[in-house]
Amino acid sequence: MIISEKNIFKLTxxxxxxxxxxxAIILTYSIISYQHNFLDEEFIKEKEKYISSxxxxxxxxxxxxxxxxxxxxxxxxxxxxxDIKNNSNSYYxxxxxxxxxxxxxKSKKEIIEIIKSTLRDTRLTNENRYLxxxxxxxxxxxxxxxxxxxxxxxxxxxxxxxxxxIQDSINIVKEFGEGYQSFYEVKPNIEQSExxxxxxxVQLYKPLDMILSVGVYLDTINKEIEQEILERASKIRFGxxxxxxxxxxNGKLLAHRDSKLIGIDAFSIKDINGKYYFKDxxxxxxxxxxxxxxxxxxxxxxxxxxFNAKKLSFAKYNSxxxxxxxxxxYIDDLDKVLLAKKEENKKNFxxxxxxxxxxxxxxxVVVIFISFGFAVKIKSAFRSYQNMVKHKENELYHINSSxxxxxxQELNDSRKKDAQLLQQARFASLGEMIGNIAHQWRQPLSAIxxxxxxxxxxxxxxxxxxxxxxxxxxxxxxxVNFLSQTIEDFRNYLNKSYDDxxxxxxxxxxxxxxxxIEIAYKDNxxxxxxxxxxxxxxxxxxxxxxxxxxxxxxxxxxxILIDNSVEQKIVKIETHRIKDKNIIKIYDNGGGIPxxxxxxxxxxxxxxxxxxxGTGIGLYMSKDIIHSKLNGILEVENLEWHYNNEVFxxxxxxxxx
Numbered sequence: 295m296i297i298s299e300k301n302i303f304k305l306t307x308x309x310x311x312x313x314x315x316x317x318a319i320i321l322t323y324s325i326i327s328y329q330h331n332f333l334d335e336e337f338i339k340e341k342e343k344y345i346s347s348x349x350x351x352x353x354x355x356x357x358x359x360x361x362x363x364x365x366x367x368x369x370x371x372x373x374x375x376x377d378i379k380n381n382s383n384s385y386y387x388x389x390x391x392x393x394x395x396x397x398x399x400k401s402k403k404e405i406i407e408i409i410k411s412t413l414r415d416t417r418l419t420n421e422n423r424y425l426x427x428x429x430x431x432x433x434x435x436x437x438x439x440x441x442x443x444x445x446x447x448x449x450x451x452x453x454x455x456x457x458x459x460i461q462d463s464i465n466i467v468k469e470f471g472e473g474y475q476s477f478y479e480v481k482p483n484i485e486q487s488e489x490x491x492x493x494x495x496v497q498l499y500k501p502l503d504m505i506l507s508v509g510v511y512l513d514t515i516n517k518e519i520e521q522e523i524l525e526r527a528s529k530i531r532f533g534x535x536x537x538x539x540x541x542x543x544n545g546k547l548l549a550h551r552d553s554k555l556i557g558i559d560a561f562s563i564k565d566i567n568g569k570y571y572f573k574d575x576x577x578x579x580x581x582x583x584x585x586x587x588x589x590x591x592x593x594x595x596x597x598x599x600x601f602n603a604k605k606l607s608f609a610k611y612n613s614x615x616x617x618x619x620x621x622x623x624y625i626d627d628l629d630k631v632l633l634a635k636k637e638e639n640k641k642n643f644x645x646x647x648x649x650x651x652x653x654x655x656x657x658x659v660v661v662i663f664i665s666f667g668f669a670v671k672i673k674s675a676f677r678s679y680q681n682m683v684k685h686k687e688n689e690l691y692h693i694n695s696s697x698x699x700x701x702x703q704e705l706n707d708s709r710k711k712d713a714q715l716l717q718q719a720r721f722a723s724l725g726e727m728i729g730n731i732a733h734q735w736r737q738p739l740s741a742i743x744x745x746x747x748x749x750x751x752x753x754x755x756x757x758x759x760x761x762x763x764x765x766x767x768x769x770x771x772x773x774v775n776f777l778s779q780t781i782e783d784f785r786n787y788l789n790k791s792y793d794d795x796x797x798x799x800x801x802x803x804x805x806x807x808x809x810x811i812e813i814a815y816k817d818n819x820x821x822x823x824x825x826x827x828x829x830x831x832x833x834x835x836x837x838x839x840x841x842x843x844x845x846x847x848x849x850x851x852x853x854i855l856i857d858n859s860v861e862q863k864i865v866k867i868e869t870h871r872i873k874d875k876n877i878i879k880i881y882d883n884g885g886g887i888p889x890x891x892x893x894x895x896x897x898x899x900x901x902x903x904x905x906x907x908g909t910g911i912g913l914y915m916s917k918d919i920i921h922s923k924l925n926g927i928l929e930v931e932n933l934e935w936h937y938n939n940e941v942f943x944x945x946x947x948x949x950x951x
Contacts, residue, residue, distance in 0.1 A: 298487060298929070299556075310664075314657050314661050319561065321650055322647055322650050322651060323552070325646065325647050326647060331610050333362070334511070335906065336640060340635065344625075345606070345625070345832075346596065346677070348456075348623050348625065349586060349606070349608065350531075350607055351532065351533055351536065351610045351623065352536065352606070352608040352621035352622065352623055353584075353610075353621075354372065354608065354611045354749055355530065355532050355536065355538060356538070356608055356609075356619050356620065356621045357610070357619040357716065358530075359523070359527050359530070359538060359540075359619050359701065360610060360612060360619065361521060362523060363612060363614055363615070364877060365421065365525065366519045367519075367614060368521075370512075370515060370516075370519065371493070372511070373515075374493050374510055375474055375493065375495070378493065378494070378495045378508050379495050380510060380512050380747070380770065381495075382425075382472075382495045382496075382497055382506055382508040382743070383744055383748070384748060384751050385413065385416075385425050385506055385746035386497060386499060386506055386748060387695065387734065387751065387752060388409075388413065388751065388752065388755065388757060388860070389409055389413075389504075389506070390414065390499070390501075391752050391757040391758070391759070391762065392405065392757065393405055393409075393499075393501055393502065394759075394762075395757065396408060397501070400501055405500060405502070406504070408426070409427070409436075409687070409776050409885045410436045411435040412755070413425055413436070414438055414735060415438070416437060424438045424439060424508075425506065425507070425508055426438070426439070426506075426507040426767065427505065427506060427507070427781065428448060428460065428463075428467070428503055428504070428505055428507070428509075429503060429504060429538065430464060430467075430498075430503045430504075430505065431447075431449070432447050432448055432449030432460055432461070432464060433445065433446070433447055433448070434446055434447075434448045435504060435639055439480070440480075441700075444928065445577070449461060450458050451463075451649050453477045453478035453479060453489055453813045453893065454478050454489050455477075455478060457477045457478075459475065459477040459479075459494070461830065462475055462477075463475060463496045463505055463507060464653045465492070465797070466496055467498035468498075469495055469498060471498055472496075472498065473492050473494075473495070473496060474493065474494065474495055474499035475493075475496065475654035476492065476494065476634055476933070477491075477492060477494065478490060478491055478492065479492045479509070481511060488613065488927075490511045490512075490513055490514065491511065491512045491513065492509045492510065492511050493509055493510055493512060494508070495507075495508050495509065498753065501581075507826065509578065511898050519600070519860075520615060524540060524548050524549045524949045525549075527540055527549040527619070528549040528551065528553070528556070531622075531838075533623055534623070534624075535623065535624055536621060536622065536623045537550075537551040537621070537622070537920065538551075538619065538620070538621050539551070539618070539620050539621075539622070540617050540618070540619050541560050541572055541575070541576050541617065541620070542615075542617060543561070543616040543617075545559050545560050545561030545572070545574070545576070546558070546559065547559075547560040547572065548617065550944075554836050559577070560572035560573070560576075561573040561725060565589045565590045566590050567589070567590055569589050569590075570894065571587060571591075571607070574587060575587055575607060575609035575620055576609070576616060576618045578609065579609035579611040579618045579620075580618065583608065583610065583611055584608070584610040585608075585609050585610075585933065586606065586608050587607055587609070588606050588607075588608075588625075589604075589607070590605070590607040590777055591604075591622075592603060604624065604625045605620065605623070605624050605625065606622065606623055606624075606625050607620050607622035607623075608621055608622075618648070621760055624932075630928045650815070657667060657789075659676070681782070684887055686764075696801050700935065702739070710735070710744050736853060738902060742770050742774070745766050745769055745770055746766075748766070749762075749766050750774030755933055767842075776947060793837050795834065795835050796834070796838040797832055797833070797834045798832070798833060798834075798835075798930075799830060799831065800831035800832070800833055800869060800878065800951075801826050801830075801831055801869060802829070802875055803824065803837045803840050803841055803844070804844060804867065804869065804878070806841060807841050807844045807845050808822065808824070808867075810845065811852070812850050813848070815852060815865070818852060818855070818856055818863070818925045819863060820852060820863040820864070820865060821856055821862075821863065821864045822865055822867075823864060823865065823866040823867070823937060824867060824868075825866060825867070825868035825869075826868070826869050827870045827871065829870075830872055831869055831871055832876075833876055835921065835923055835924045835951075839919045839923050839924065840951075842915075842916070843916040843919055843920060843928070843949070844867075844880070846912045846915075846916050847880050847913075847916065847947045848865065848867075848880065850912070851865045851880065851882040851945075853867070854884035855882060855883070858884050858885055860883060862883070862884070863883070864881075864883050864937060864942060865881065865882050866880070866881040866882075866935065866937060867879070867881075868881075873949050875951070876950070876951050877948070877950055878949040878950075878951075879946055879949075879951070880946070880949075881935045881942070881944060881946045881949050882944040882945055882947065883942035883943065883944040884944045885943065885944060886932035886943060886944050886945055887930065887945050892931075893929065893931070895913050895930065896913050896914055896916075896917045896928075896930075898914040898916060916928060920949060920951065924951045925951070926949060927948050927949070927951075928947065928948070928950075928951040929947070929948045929950075930945055930946065930947050930948070931945075931946055931948070932944070932945055933946050
């Protein structure tokens with residue numbers, strides 16, 4: 295069938311008009327049919343979504359308190375050991391000052407009496423921390439809480455577990471000069487038949503063959519930490535009206551936002567429906583480790599009706615203190631809010647339906663005018679078809695002409711992105727530098743702190759002589775010079791230009807990197823093994839870029855060994871030359887890279903670390919530097935390797951330049 299120009303004109307006018315009307319009718323009917331089911335489903339989804347978000351919120355808050363307990367437990371021994379060692383060093387400084395002041399004018403026995411009279415009642419930290427003194431033969435010199443044993447042998451003192459702790463102290467100082475020990479001992483001002491677990495620090499004062507012993511009772515510190523956690527938990531607020539509360543084994547409320555409720559019997563409290571929610575939460579969490587529960591609380595002061603004061607709680611058991619830690623949020627206004635939202639959505643749907651009808655009418659009128667105008671012009675469109683084709687050919691020609699320019703622009707954009715990635719990698723490297731500076735500074739700063747504390751204490755009791763003060767200042771200056779030199783070394787490393795390309799010695803570059811990372815390796819008990827060839831390994835390029843690659847691989851090896859808790863941590867770096875290629879191999883014994891990711895580790899932004907620890911650009915940029923800047927190859931494989939007649943397994947990064 296041949297359609298004439300006249301029929302085409304009619305079809306051009308009426309087909310769009312009919313289409314618009316039909317679409318408007320179908321769309322209006324579909325919206326009306328759909329809205330009823332949608333509103334009900336949306337109500338249920340919103341409620342489930344809200345409840346799920348509130349569950350996540352309260353469980354996160356409870357887990358923060360659990361994490362705080364774990365953190366406090368993890369640091370308690372380190373805190374105690376550092377504290378009692380500092381105390382012992384302060385006592386040692388006082389004794390040394392007394393001895394030096396009187397060694398030429400008084401006998402050792404007279405000096406010891408002066409020391410006893412000076413230090414018998416001294417407490418450097420708290421009332422439960424005493425200084426005990428006894429000889430290498432086990433004779434008591436000063437026992438503040440058991441002074442009736444002084445001048446007698448205490449060599450056979452033992453605790454409730456039959457540990458001869460005086461003999462152990464003597465053995466420690468004879469072998470090491472100082473050290474930590476633990477045992478059970480009585481407390482001052484408490485029934486002397488009961489013993490408590492104690493961490494002790496002993497050290498030998500050689501001029502008088504006298505042992506200094508300072509300790510702290512663990513239960514005292516535990517109580518302090520327990521109280522600190524409870525006070526902090528009581529102050530936690532989150533969301534609109536959320537808070538933390540803690541119930542003990544006997545039902546006693548230990549932490550709550552309302553301080554007046556702390557100490558009451560929580561197990562006796564019930565809601566208006568007779569539900570003992572504190573008790574149910576405690577035993578439910580203790581049996582299942584954690585539990586969600588809903589109840590009606592009469593304590594929501596902001597609720598219009600206590601019968602609608604619905605509450606959702608999450609309870610989790612902590613075996614360390616036999617606590618149940620809970621967090622709760624009020625959900626009494628949820629149904630009211632969702633129903634209001636449903637009515638609002640329904641109103642919006644109705645308005646939208648009216649809008650569609652009006653729009654269809656307006657569009658119909660507009661389409662009539664547009665279609666008529668389009669029909670008038672359609673004839674001229676046929677005539678101009680050839681011109682349009684020619685115009686399109688011209689456009690295609692211009693596109694082809696500009697294609698090369700477009701490709702060049704994309705290449706420039708790609709280079710800019712690579713430069714940005716390189717900058718991010720350098721910032722990550724800078725972060726590692728700062729971490730290494732912190733490792734090298736820790737010990738000198740600790741020594742400066744100890745010397746300063748000793749001087750202040752001696753000055754306060756009038757035992758600081760001018761010569762001792764000068765010696766202390768000289769020691770502090772020596773440590774400060776060391777810190778200054780450390781900063782200078784790192785500054786020189788960072789000031790090396792990444793664009794300074796010249797021939798350099800690879801072995802020297804490796805040694806510069808090892809100086810930077812060696813302290814961090816020692817602090818984490820990682821053995822760094824060198825197998826460096828004596829031959830000159832020379833390369834043309836930027837020594838800083840190769841340093842960045844090696845430093846990144848060594849830092850990754852350190853992180854893997856620490857994260858995998860490897861007992862004997864070893865990293866080996868070896869160099870040699872094969873024909874005209876310089877080979878650098880870096881081994882670790884971290885267990886190797888999983889097979890499912892080993893092919894991806896050089897991809898940009900791929901990382902196995904947490905987002906706060908890694909960006910995933912380090913190895914990508916390392917491979918790019920070796921390939922494009924040094925014309926080399928960077929590969930990795932899992933393999934067995936040998937050291938000191940032992941076989942180890944882990945990742946091996948191979949650099950060939």
